[in-house]
Amino acid sequence: MIIFILIINIMVLSSCSFNNQTSSDKLVARLGDNYLYKSDLKQLNNYNLDQYDSIYIYTQFIENWAKENLILNKALINLDIKDLEIEKRVESYKNSLLIHSYEQNLIKQKLDTLVSINEITEYYKNHLDDFILSNKILKIIFSEISIYAPQIDSMKFWFFNSDSIYFDKIEEYSYQYSKRLFYNQDEWVTIYDLEEFFANKIEFYNLTDKNNTIFIEDSLSYFFIRLTDFKDVGSYAPVDYVKKDIIEIILNKRKLKMIEIIKNKLFDDAKKSNIFEIYENI
Template identity: 25%
Template sequence: MISSCDFFKVKSTQNEEEDRILATVANNNLLLSDIQFLLNAQLSDEDSAATVSRFVQSWVRQQLMIAEASKAINFNTPEFNQRIKEYRESLMIHEFEKNYINSQIDEAIKDQEILEYYKSHKENFTLKETIVRGNFIKLEKSSPQKNAFERAIRQKEQERLAELSLKFASNYYLEADNWIRLSELTANTPLRNEANTTQLLRSGAFIKVDGENYSYYFDILEYKLQNQVPPLEFVREEITKILLNKRVNMLREQLHKDIFTRALENKEFSIYE
C-alpha cells in the first residue's frame, strides 16, 4: 500500500499546508499525522514503511467493520451513549488510580512480612501435586562415566556431579536448593507415567531407571507430597504478589477516602433528598 520510497516523500515539518491522506473509508480519512507515533528514528525506511502499511490495513479493516455495524444497529440511543459515558469515566478513574498508585507504592516486601503471612495462611497453600528438591541426570546407557555419576550422587558431591554433567550428560537438572514439581522433573523419562510416586519417593533418595537408550538418575534430597503444606521458598513469589496486591488495594481505598473527605470538608458537593 505504501512503498518505502513513496512513503518518505512526505512532509518533513508540520508547517506544510496539506496533510497526506493514507487511506479513506466512506467519509473517514487516515492522515499521515495520525500515525506519527509509529515512526521510530531507529527503524530503517523499509521497516518504517512496513510498519505503517500494517497499521493502515488494520485501520481500513476496523473502519469497514464500524461502517457495517452502523448499518445494522442504531447506536445513537440514550442507552448506548450512557454506556459510552460510563466506560469513559471508568477509564479516566482507572488511569488516575494507576498513576497515583505507581507514584506512591513501595514494592519492596520484607522477608518478615512474607514469613508472617506464610505462618498465618499455611492452609491456603496446600499442594496440588508433589514437589521435590534434588538432582536429575540423563545419561547414555553406554557411557563409561556411569559409575562416576552414581558415586558422585550417592556421596552428595554436588560440584563433582556438576562437572560430570556438563561434560557427559545428555540432560540434567542440578538446582538442588530449589523446589520443583515432580512432574516437571520426570517429564520425558520412564517415570512420567508412574502411578505410585509416593511409594517411589519413600523407597529411597536415589532412584535409577533405564530407558531404551538412556539411564535416568534421580537424587531426591527432600519432598513434599500432594495435600501437604509446601515450604516457604516454594510459595515466596506467590505471597509477594499477594502482599503487593494488598498494598495496591489499600492505596486505592485510601485515595478514594481522602478525596471524599477533602471534598466534604471543603463543601465541594451537595446531596439532595
C-alpha cells in the same frame, strides 16, 4: 491476484491528496468518504519483514481497516445512538483510565514493597488451606555426563549412596563434567515440568523416599537423577514454594488499603471544605 490488484491501486491512488493531509502524504485506500493514508501505516514499519511478508501485513491491515469501517457504518445506520448513551460510556471509560493511571502512580511513589519473613510466615499459617497442592512437587539433582568422563564409578558411588555427605562431591564433579546440570536444592519443581523437560520418558511418580534415584544410559551419556525432597498431591505446599504468591497477595492488599485510605482522606477533606455536600431533598 488480490495482493497484485491492491498494489496497483496503491500506486494509482498514491498521487492523490486531500485537504486534511499534507501534500506529501500518499493515499492508500478509500471506502466511501473514509480515506486511509500512508502515514496511517507508519506503525507497520517497526517490523523487520521481508518483501513478501510486508505485502501480506499491509494487505491485512488495509482489509481490516475497511471491514471495521463497513461494520461501523452499518451500526450508525441501524442503531439509535441516543439509546446507547455512547458519550456517557466514553466519559466513564475515560474517567476509569485516569483514575487507574493516578492510582498506579501513587502506588509507585508510596507503596512499601518490602515484605518481611514474619509477614510471609504469618499469612501462610493463617491461610494454610489455600496452599494445598494439586500437583506433586519435587526437589531433584539431575546430571547428564559423558560416558567418557573420568572417575565415573566414583560419581555412581556418591550418587547412589544414601548419605547426604556426598552432595558436595556430586556438585563438584557435576559442575566439572556435566553436559547438562540441574542442581538447586532450594527450588521446587512440579512433576509435570519434569515430565515435559524429559519428554515423558521418565516416570517421576516412581520416585519416593526409599526409591529416590534414577539412572539411565545411552550410547553417549549417563543420566543421573536423585530425589532430595517431595510433597504429594493434597499436602500443604512448603512456604518457600508459595513465597512469591504470598508476597504478591500481601502487596495487593497493601495497594487496596492505601488507595482506600487516600480516597477516604480526599472525601473527608472535601466535606470539611464544603466542596462536597449532600442535599436533603433527594
